[in-house]
Amino acid sequence: MTKRKWHSGPPPHVGWWNASNTESSWAWRWWDGQFWSVLAEDIVGKDKAAWYASNRDMVQATIEWTDYYPANARVPRVKS
Secondary structure: OOOOOOEOOOOOOOEEEEEEOOOOOOEEEEEOOOOEEOOEEOOOOHHHHHHHHOOEOOOOOOOEEEOOOOOOOOOOOOOO
């Protein structure tokens, strides 16, 4: 796997992002356009994803994101 490039600041659009404050490849967060959600591990199923997406993380400043998104993701990047 190619090494992921981590970015600070907001991502380009609303959706699920590989986002972490420790550059974890298994950490996923929902970006709502203003805030990051709490961390959801990559093993979280579709049924629990909405809960994670709706809960804001209390520490926003240190979260970084990558543009990596797997083809076989359990949930779509953006809500359709």
